[in-house]
Amino acid sequence: MEEKRIHEFFKRYQDIFRQGLKNEANMEQVASSYATAFIAASPARVMAGQNDEQLKQVMRQGFERYRQLGTKDMTLRGIRIAPIDAHHCLAHVAWTATYDRGAAPDVSIDFDVHYFVQQLDGDPKVFGWVSGDEQALLRQHGIV
Structure with a gap:
């Protein structure tokens, strides 16, 4: 697994997210970032999902929620990659939301x-992905 390709992937992911914040995201392109099935974990819950029409709908709703919160930008600050094997890695991605x-x-x-x-x-x-307590962070900064 080439680290360069992972960095390029997350730069494209940042661009896709920014398009979503402008309500201009191509949902096929959004979905193409995910495997056919995935897991997600946060302090709120653990879930599993499929890359299908429901994922696209959830992503549309997510972008709408971020716009309602006043999210105007999502910036990639850095990526640290931990290889797992020839086909898998864990990418620790640092973001800044404005x-x-x-x-x-x-x-x-x-x-x-x-x-x-x-x-x-x-x-x-x-x-798959693991994230922190987004709601607590938003409350801490007076966003919600």
């Missing part, structure tokens, strides 16, 4: 997400 607070100054929040990535014959695909 929120428009209207008359108040923008708020930027740093956070990390840990992605399980698989690369077989084609492009890398996310098959």
